Amino acid sequence: MVKICCIGAGYVGGPTMAVIALKCPDIEVVVVDISKPRIEAWNSDTLPIYEPGLDDVVKQCRGRNLFFSTDVEKHVAEADIIFVSVNTPTKTRGLGAGKAADLTYWESAARMIADVSKSDKIVVEKSTVPVKTAEAIEKILTHNSKGINYQILSNPEFLAEGTAIEDLFKPDRVLIGGRETPEGRKAVQALKDVYAHWVPEDRILTTNLWSAELSKLAANAFLAQRISSVNAISALCEATGANVSEVAYAVGKDTRIGPKFLNASVGFGGSCFQKDILNLVYICECNGLPEVANYWKQVIKINDYQKSRFVNRVVASMFNTVAGKKIAVLGFAFKKDTGDTRETPAIDVCKGLLGDKAQISIYDPQVTEDQIQRDLAMNKFDWDRPMHLQPTSPTAIKQVSCVWDAYEATKGAHGVCILTEWDEFKTLDYQKIFDNMQKPAFVFDGRNIVDPEKLREIGFIVYSIGKPLDAWLKDMPAVA
Numbered sequence: 001m002v003k004i005c006c007i008g009a010g011y012v013g014g015p016t017m018a019v020i021a022l023k024c025p026d027i028e029v030v031v032v033d034i035s036k037p038r039i040e041a042w043n044s045d046t047l048p049i050y051e052p053g054l055d056d057v058v059k060q061c062r063g064r065n066l067f068f069s070t071d072v073e074k075h076v077a078e079a080d081i082i083f084v085s086v087n088t089p090t091k092t093r094g095l096g097a098g099k100a101a102d103l104t105y106w107e108s109a110a111r112m113i114a115d116v117s118k119s120d121k122i123v124v125e126k127s128t129v130p131v132k133t134a135e136a137i138e139k140i141l142t143h144n145s146k147g148i149n150y151q152i153l154s155n156p157e158f159l160a161e162g163t164a165i166e167d168l169f170k171p172d173r174v175l176i177g178g179r180e181t182p183e184g185r186k187a188v189q190a191l192k193d194v195y196a197h198w199v200p201e202d203r204i205l206t207t208n209l210w211s212a213e214l215s216k217l218a219a220n221a222f223l224a225q226r227i228s229s230v231n232a233i234s235a236l237c238e239a240t241g242a243n244v245s246e247v248a249y250a251v252g253k254d255t256r257i258g259p260k261f262l263n264a265s266v267g268f269g270g271s272c273f274q275k276d277i278l279n280l281v282y283i284c285e286c287n288g289l290p291e292v293a294n295y296w297k298q299v300i301k302i303n304d305y306q307k308s309r310f311v312n313r314v315v316a317s318m319f320n321t322v323a324g325k326k327i328a329v330l331g332f333a334f335k336k337d338t339g340d341t342r343e344t345p346a347i348d349v350c351k352g353l354l355g356d357k358a359q360i361s362i363y364d365p366q367v368t369e370d371q372i373q374r375d376l377a378m379n380k381f382d383w384d385r386p387m388h389l390q391p392t393s394p395t396a397i398k399q400v401s402c403v404w405d406a407y408e409a410t411k412g413a414h415g416v417c418i419l420t421e422w423d424e425f426k427t428l429d430y431q432k433i434f435d436n437m438q439k440p441a442f443v444f445d446g447r448n449i450v451d452p453e454k455l456r457e458i459g460f461i462v463y464s465i466g467k468p469l470d471a472w473l474k475d476m477p478a479v480a
């Protein structure tokens with residue numbers, strides 16, 4: 001029986017390995033992590049991450065050919081194929097701080113593999129890493145090899161949170177990069193055989209190592225660039241009276257452009273887009289390509305602009321101050337169907353409103369109060385460290401309260417900011433919300449999920465990203 005061990009039981013390691021175990025009953029899969037609480041949660045009825053369909057997959061194979069353990073060294077030693085799916089956060093200190101990927105966790109995993117291995121291994125980069133990381137990993141492994149043969153493969157993951165199980169069941173493509181040597185090709189084939197259990201052959205792409213590593217960074221940069229493009233156009237729509245949804249629809253009808261990923265928003269969030277683009281920028285700079293670096297940097301600048309533009313709209317339309325005013329925030333996760341808050345635009349929006357002394361009442365169906373308080377207190381990039389390295393009990397921010405109901409959050413509020421596109425926000429009783437709010441009552445829709453006309457009929461003053469402006473807002477320009 002082939003044995004797979006995955007180091008890192010996070011958003012990628014957990015679901016990916018659960019699906020491999022489900023689709024490959026002839027393979028034993030063990031997911032290991034240094035975080036004891038995380039592994040305990042994977043072994044319990046309350047999994048550590050919320051992902052539609054995941055519970056079902058885990059229940060079907062846990063204890064059969066899927067195991068979760070903290071005994072990292074034992075399972076690494078026994079495995080034939082080792083996936084490494086640990087954090088690769090942005091460096092916060094030293095060379096490349098604020099841009100370069102911090103490979104501390106990757107390096108320590110590689111050193112541990114070298115220490116405990118007694119047989120040949122295929123080591124698979126699942127984490128998103130800078131191009132050429134495989135070379136560094138190879139050096140670490142072969143320097144301590146004791147005659148053991150290691151083959152390094154790059155097999156980046158393209159799943160999106162909220163649809164991870166769907167994406168894993170039916171991936172657009174699986175990408176495997178390896179060395180172009182007989183041993184390298186054999187290793188690529190071994191990994192191909194795993195995916196071939198359920199992925200059609202023509203969707204399994206094989207490339208050289210560097211193409212696979214770079215394709216992951218490029219794919220995320222292209223996706224984020226689409227959002228920044230439509231968000232840039234949304235600002236122009238507001239200035240001209242065009243409607244961004246109509247523009248995006250018309251643009252996306254061109255089959256060369258396509259309709260997906262053109263929803264204007266308060267900004268993209270999530271653990272990877274910003275981090276991976278910063279990493280790409282750094283690699284370009286290191287390779288003497290400042291023009292290319294600046295091109296990609298602009299995608300992040302527009303994203304930051306979009307978030308601060310939103311805050312400015314809120315403050316400007318409420319007579320240029322929100323001091324002491326209750327603002328309801330609906331949605332804190334970076335997108336719907338996940339409890340993940342990493343780099344969520346809600347953090348920057350809330351911090352912006354707090355900077356103007358607002359009182360914020362937050363409701364999100366999946367995010368805990370503890371998480372929200374930690375996010376608002378944490379320094380940038382600290383969120384992407386393993387749990388045990390994050391600040392444990394930050395001082396709670398007094399102006400922020402978290403409630404478990406949208407109606408409670410909006411009661412007595414001056415304004416409502418919709419920051420995540422949870423389906424339940426589309427069907428709220430907005431008349432009831434209006435009746436219980438201060439007047440004039442404002443809705444700032446950062447996800448374009450409510451019908452502005454219907455809300456205006458109720459009496460709200462409405463701001464929707466990239467939509468023709470309410471007369472009220474036209475008279476209140478949002479200048480920083």
Ligand SMILES: NC(=O)C1=CN([C@@H]2O[C@H](COP(=O)(O)OP(=O)(O)OC[C@H]3O[C@@H](n4cnc5c(N)ncnc54)[C@H](O)[C@@H]3O)[C@@H](O)[C@H]2O)C=CC1
Nearest residue numbers: 008009010011012033034035086087088105127128157386
């Ligand atoms: N979250 C996502 O949707 C996607 C993430 N990625 C990439 O996958 C990688 C992992 O991301 P996530 O799963 O989201 O991170 P995560 O933070 O959810 O999980 C990483 C896990 O690795 C563990 N870990 C760190 N060092 C370790 C070590 N030396 N030994 C054992 N365990 C260790 C941590 O305790 C943590 O549980 C990152 O490189 C990310 O860029 C790629 C595609 C999608």
Ligand SMILES: O=C(O)[C@H]1O[C@H](OP(=O)(O)OP(=O)(O)OC[C@H]2O[C@@H](n3ccc(=O)[nH]c3=O)[C@H](O)[C@@H]2O)[C@H](O)[C@@H](O)[C@@H]1O
Nearest residue numbers: 157158159160161227261262263265268269270272334335
């Ligand atoms: O490397 C990663 O981590 C993953 O990053 C993204 O996945 P994810 O961040 O989970 O979610 P997305 O659906 O891409 O959304 C990212 C952000 O963009 C926003 N978004 C998305 C689409 C859109 O049209 N407009 C928009 O503002 C979302 O609300 C969210 O805040 C990619 O879609 C995955 O392919 C990739 O594997």
